[in-house]
Amino acid sequence: MIQVIGHERQRRFLARQPAQSLLFVGPEGVGRRTVAHWFAYGLNCERGFPPCGVCASCRTGHHPDLFEVAPRTLTKTGQTARRPQIHLDQIAPRAGSDEESLLEWLQTAPRYRAKVGVVDSAHLLGEAAGNALLKMLEEPPAHAYLILIAPSREAVLPTLASRSLTVGFGPLPEEELRALTDDEAALRYSEGAVGRLKAALADPAGLAEAASAAEAWIRALAGEPSELLAQTEVLRRLAEGPFDPWVFVARALEPWPPAARRRALEALLEAREALEAYVAADLVYTRLALTLRRLYAELRSGSTVSR
Numbered sequence: 001m002i003q004v005i006g007h008e009r010q011r012r013f014l015a016r017q018p019a020q021s022l023l024f025v026g027p028e029g030v031g032r033r034t035v036a037h038w039f040a041y042g043l044n045c046e047r048g049f050p051p052c053g054v055c056a057s058c059r060t061g062h063h064p065d066l067f068e069v070a071p072r073t074l075t076k077t078g079q080t081a082r083r084p085q086i087h088l089d090q091i092a093p094r095a096g097s098d099e100e101s102l103l104e105w106l107q108t109a110p111r112y113r114a115k116v117g118v119v120d121s122a123h124l125l126g127e128a129a130g131n132a133l134l135k136m137l138e139e140p141p142a143h144a145y146l147i148l149i150a151p152s153r154e155a156v157l158p159t160l161a162s163r164s165l166t167v168g169f170g171p172l173p174e175e176e177l178r179a180l181t182d183d184e185a186a187l188r189y190s191e192g193a194v195g196r197l198k199a200a201l202a203d204p205a206g207l208a209e210a211a212s213a214a215e216a217w218i219r220a221l222a223g224e225p226s227e228l229l230a231q232t233e234v235l236r237r238l239a240e241g242p243f244d245p246w247v248f249v250a251r252a253l254e255p256w257p258p259a260a261r262r263r264a265l266e267a268l269l270e271a272r273e274a275l276e277a278y279v280a281a282d283l284v285y286t287r288l289a290l291t292l293r294r295l296y297a298e299l300r301s302g303s304t305v306s307r
Helices: 010-016 032-044 102-107 127-138 184-191 194-202 202-218 225-239 243-253 257-274 281-300
Strands: 022-025 066-069 072-074 079-083 115-119 145-152 165-168
Touching: 010 032, 010 165, 022 032, 032 115, 032 145, 066 102, 102 115, 102 127, 102 145, 127 145, 184 194, 184 202, 194 202, 202 225, 202 243, 225 243, 225 281, 243 257, 257 281
Parallel strands: 022 145, 022 165, 066 115, 115 145
Antiparallel strands: 072 079
16 A cells, blocks of 8 residues: 655646646655555556555555656666666667566556556656657557656656646645654754655664764865865765755855855755766865855955855
């Protein structure tokens, strides 16, 4: 049985209008994938929406009529991929591939009522994979449903977005997350994302380590460049794990004057965008550290930081 926290409005909408091609957009961790699973179970439930949890379809563990595709993070040689991507052979059949593709799977009859394909991180579809998917969206089998998951509509190939019904998801209110825990540190870190809340509850020591590293990094802005770069490397390594230390960095900037804080947050945003564009992480973090160090020096000297 799929347990969904919040998103009542979206679920009511999906139950009324189960379109064959859907685009779920919103921040990471807020529950888009969970709602996609809920939708698949509802389509196949003997009683319809919401899924009853007791029929044969609802009681299946790994549902046979649900197929998920996600970006590959490893190369063919087992190395970490510099740019995770959803490849053509994951979407459409290719000669020599042992992996069943999404389109092959969607063409076969469902075990219960409907087949649901979920493309997680659809903004990472390669061009060839996206074009192959487009053909299915134009003429989907009657029993086939497709859900694309992405940060925003603009992040997805326009041809795919235009053929999909967009459903937006946002952060959950804190009172809904309190149904899971009253841990204040975890709730504050989550910022409305149930996925982040669960990660924090699973590893409170790791959460505390990320918070401590962010605070040490901010303190290092006042020290020698070598100390700052050493703390920057600690922060970079932590950012590769389950926690986002930038949440704590942004929080540590709250005491700064508004103009300085705005410029610092803009620098953080630029760094995030550079990392998402696969600019070398060492370069991005070093540049960010030196930018914030310069801003901090301006604050200490009393010079203006406004534009």
